[in-house]
Amino acid sequence: MMLGSVLNPINSTIISVALVPIGDALGAPTSQTAWLVSALYLATSLGQPAVGRLIDIFGPRRLFLLSTGLVGVAGIVGALAPNLAVLIAARVLLGFGTCAGYPAAMALLRSDAERTGRDSPGGVLTGLAVANQTIAVIGPLLGGLLIAVGGWRTTFALNVPLAVAAVLLGLWRLPKSAGTGESPQRGRLAAQLDLPGMGLFAAMLVSLLLFLMNLHVRDWYLLVIAAAAGAAFAVRELRAASPFIDLRVLGGNTPLLATYGRALVAYVVAYAFLYGFSQWTEEGYGLTPFHAGLVQIPMFLLAIGVSIVSGRCAGVRGKLLVGAAGQIVACLVMLTLTGQSPLWTLLLIALVFGVPQGLNNLALQNSVYFQADPERTASSAGLLRTFAYIGSMVASSATAASFGRRADTGGMHQLAWVMLGAGVLYLLLTVFDRTLGRPMAAHGATRA
Template identity: 55%
Template structure:
């Protein structure tokens, strides 16, 4: 009797290590924003650009890298991009001022953009080769790896800052980059079949980038006197849509996307879910250090319950390809987490703060895995790399919105009043997520 074909296990290590490069840099930075601000003498509204720089680059880089993966296969893009991560780490570690540090984060964003679409492309290719339908175990492994890094990141960041200052959270990218390049060189297939057609839409990329940048320049300081940035973003956005509808091989195929309502709702849920995720990661953490008076190491340890809750939820639900229940539960628990944040203050006991973190961690585990599985089922197989890249873009659009919210509510420091205003904002976002979730629930 013929043995069934199995997923090539050698692919798992480079896929997992590469996919966690962005989450580890996101989560380590959460406990470093206050020390970096103190080092350069700037408030949270300026250090927020360290978050924004990474995610602007990644929001553009993910679909670009995804499209290139579709065209040329995962191996070359994976190796080039992960090499950039090491260069960005060195630049950040040696940065003499905040501007250079932001530049290193931008480079880091591009460098971390290829691994996830490469992984999704490899999963799809292996599924075709083996006849697997939805490889739930592999998809959940990716999600769990990202959640585990969310556990390690803040704590590791706090320990590194305690050992040698904030510079070390950039230096660690050098060995991580080397590991990725070695694993990718050894085990990624040399001649992966190209699934896509057409070339790269440079005009679409430029318009998409300009729209995001002008939007964020306004959102980081939303004032009436800066109205022109909002108008510019709207004009550029309209130009982007028009251009994409006229190009034969667009950067983002809006015609296909427009006819795929379930996929649009999946992208919408991902944006809203990660506004919540990153508002807790950055906003709550900055408040723990400045408003609650904890050190970077202590704040990192206090985030462990949040991330452990996300990991456990993902581990227990990961082998099931079911989507509906995860989405409903994830959106409702996010409402509870935002509500809980309204009632914390400078004298709140540590155990209650840890409990708030546990509540916030549950929707992280549920929403990310459910939306990832939904995308795998809903996306066009010939554009799985770019579709997966766009899903990650939605993650970083959520992060950009949360960075703008943090910059606004913590304009004069990470105060308790600012945290409560952020909680009200999160209640609105989580309420919208409930509505979008109930519009059309995937099976």
């Protein structure tokens, strides 16, 4: 399950150093290569809660095998892509293919807790967080190395052996029982899946994300479509016997809603740094893709250490507050950088970002595990990723708007101001959330 859950982050981080080489090879400006980021997260934002719901019904095995197999197909398509459009399509396939790993892992944790009667997932949740951080360390560096050896196409081809390994391990180790939630019956399958609800949710999310990807007044109609689809989705879910997203339960679960809000703004900062800062180090500062990947290493190494140490503590409020402070400090330092800044200042910023990188992901993950309805653990975990990916869409849009055709220093400073605003909002959402003072286990008992 750790291998499955890291397929998405490795494709997130490895592309960060490949955007400039892809743009050079295909003659595409930064504003167009940004779609390689957006396409993956658009697909994953739609797929995570939908696949999570299917896992709640059918169990993790079948969904994991199908989705992970799609990752291998996407790797082949991307490696052979003749133009940017096909490459974007490959990233869409990757987005859908990586949807099952994380919700399946969370569902297995919940089913194991019910089987053993011991709800103590701290070590495993920390292991998942550390595995994701480790891949994040490897991603930019591995991407730079692969590009240096075989060109940017190798960053897509890497998915083929990873997918094969994940499918073989899944066939060998994943339980065959449905296991986690409701037992599906053929006659009630359509009702259980809530296909109209999924369709309205997709329409709402696609129109919203398309607007965020290319902010412009002329696209106002996309917001109207998003609002209309959102209203219809709410009406449908409140009336459905087996809703795709149970708005009654979700609406009454204020702590979980606050966690989703924090995830959105936290990932605006995290992904704007991952993609925007990486592009600036190459185009605005003059580093090679390999060296741009090396600059990211201190952040991820420190994040791993922070995750391991903080994973031993049950509370989340302190982690979130320190993570918020780390984001704000790093953004302020980014505003001082120029193309002539010494290299150590880039490494310093990466180190500062390592603190929130290690704390926020783990704290948000633990929050959802204990705050979610146990019967909807997988879909709630998928919805966490959806909010995170909406944040990444905002980050991608802000990056494209800030840089235009070239990632220069002025654009990087403009992006840093956007990141700073999101970091301050994250801090406020944490400071004024009184539910964070209660033990997470109490939330879990309440939801159960």
